[in-house]
Amino acid sequence: MQIKKSRFRGGAHIQYNKELTAYLDIENCALPPEVILPMVMNAGAPCEPIVAIGDKVKKGQKVADADAFVSVPIHAPISGEVVAIEERLHPNGQMVKSIVIKNDMQETLHESIQPRKSYQDLTRQEIIDIIREAGVIGKGGAAYPLHAKLTIPEDKQVEYLILNGAECEAYLTSDDAAMKSNADEIIKGLEIVMYVLNVSHAIIGIEDNKPLAIERIAQASKRLSEDYRIDIYSLDTKYPHGYKKNIITSIAKFESPSGMRSIDTGCVVMNVSTAVALKRAVMDGMPLIEKIYTVSGRGIAQPKMIYAKIGTTVDHIIQQCGGVNENARKFVIDGPMMGISHFSTHIPVLKGNIGLLFLTDKEIDITTIRDCIRCGKCVDHCPVRLMPSMLSEFALYEEYEKAEKHQVMECIECGTCAYVCPAKRPLTSNIRMARQQIKTKKRARKTG
Ligand code: SF4
Ligand code: SF4
Structure with a gap:
């Protein structure tokens, strides 16, 4: 090494x-009564359902797909019945078309799930x-x-x-x-x-x-x-x-x-x-239908490493962790630096999520925002060598062209600038907003 x-x-x-x-062992999450599978789960094109309401599905069965190269299908993480195809709240805060499957608690595996002894007899493209x-x-x-x-x-x-x-x-x-x-x-x-x-x-x-x-x-x-x-x-x-x-x-x-x-x-x-x-x-022939989620923060009764089905609701996972403490103030999906805080726990966990954090006042910075003191710390610590204070100002004044000219699209939204800022300025949130505006404008120009 x-x-x-x-x-x-x-x-x-x-x-x-x-x-x-x-230092915790991974714990299997109890089977959820239903799963919610939004059609937006990956970068690239969204999926479309290939099942209908009333269909019986098996664990591992493909239930949605897209024609685009940059997209992947979605599979049923449980066996059961499709009870709804409708808009549901997504972790990104929007309403997104989703397949809802009611669990029959049988865990019946789809016939397509077949293990292999070796991969060497497959071509690279087949893999x-x-x-x-x-x-x-x-x-x-x-x-x-x-x-x-x-x-x-x-x-x-x-x-x-x-x-x-x-x-x-x-x-x-x-x-x-x-x-x-x-x-x-x-x-x-x-x-x-x-x-x-x-x-x-x-x-x-x-x-x-x-x-x-x-x-x-x-x-x-x-x-x-x-x-x-x-x-x-x-x-x-x-x-x-x-x-x-x-x-x-x-x-x-x-x-x-x-x-x-x-x-x-x-x-x-x-x-x-x-x-x-x-x-x-x-x-194993097994599609991506389950993964490990970190459930942590001092606002959750029992922090856990949970192995859960994709599409399980956060509410169900909270139950597995003994509930939320009274002093919990903020719910964050994924990390505190790069994740997003969410107003609701009635949302599913997705393939791209890693953790669910329940943070108390002591764990979140509630210091009042002050004027910039021009200390330059945000610039010194930015791993992409940007000027976060300036980009944040451009964002606040909606000067998106200037922000773009100064490489705002290179920002990785890592949160370091906001973390080190002694004036507690919400630099990353402002920059994220500018990036979203620029992306939206570009998309609108493309679609004419
Ligand atoms: S969030 Fe963006 S601007 Fe701020 S430190 Fe990270 S990369 Fe730099
Ligand atoms: S770290 Fe904060 S106070 Fe210092 S220059 Fe950047 S924005 Fe201003």
């Missing part, structure tokens, strides 16, 4: 608060097609379909295949739990990716606040096929080390120029939990 120190500029040492769940059909997407906000990431343009070559186990966000320990509990599956998933991309070497980067995960992954990597080699890098714990450009800088020792995709610089970065989903799709 090689020890590497972080090389990326900016970022911050934040309050990690991972101890609430870091990519299997991954698409299984609905596998990358973890986190982007929710980019994995088959699209693994489809490398002919004029590009993969120099660095990096498995991202940094999990730098505060509170979240889902990847840590996966590395400790599913290390063999992660290594098998990575081996399949190496076969698909025709590379013999990969690197796994894990932050050094996860020593047991590093140990388990190192043990599991000894069982790797001898055709392949894996190096494990222990990375400095620093936020946002898990952002793909930062992990590339730390491992490959170069900075990706702005506006370039990872593959333009010869890099493919994939998350450790995505490797588990990939292994299950290819070897």
